[in-house]
Amino acid sequence: MGHDGDLVPGRRARGCRAFASCVSDQVVAFGWLSAGPEWIGELGLEIRPEAGEAYIWNCLTLEPHRRQGRFREIVLSMAAAARAEGLGRLWIGSLGELGAHTLPAAGFAPALRFSVRSLPWFRRMRVWADEEADAALARATRRVLWSARGPVLGGSVVGRPGRRRH
DSSP: OGGGGGGHHHHHHTTOEEEEEEETTEEEEEEEEESSOEEETTTTEEEOOOTTEEEEEEEEEOGGGTTSSHHHHHHHHHHHHHHHTTOOEEEEOOOTTTTTTHHHHTTOOOOEEEEEEEETTEEEEEEEEOTTOOHHHHHHHHHHEEETTEEOOSSEEEEOOOOOOO
């Protein structure tokens, strides 16, 4: 996990599970699955999955192994494990076109879009429903995403930029 390797014991202690793709004895891709609250650093928000839900996060494929289906392998194995455990909904975020083919194939549908503008002392984030999003899914997404002021219900979140290592 590179510079985040020291975070593994704390993640495991709070119930997070790591999934890995290996070549021989080397981990070449990984991702985390969590049913509890997690910090989304890219957004400066916390996700709080409800009962029967979990969050897939911090997926990474090492450079020499990219474009070989490793991300797909990790996401599909996490989704299968979650289904086998009776979890009814999984949350995942993506940046740009990352996962554009994998996520729909794994059963994910877009819900919200984000635009973040950060300055050292101020952050403004616009939040809106994806044009193809089911309205109930967009509402559910807003219920599990939290800023320092509470659930992300409105169109904008304004405040100080937050940072946490998790």
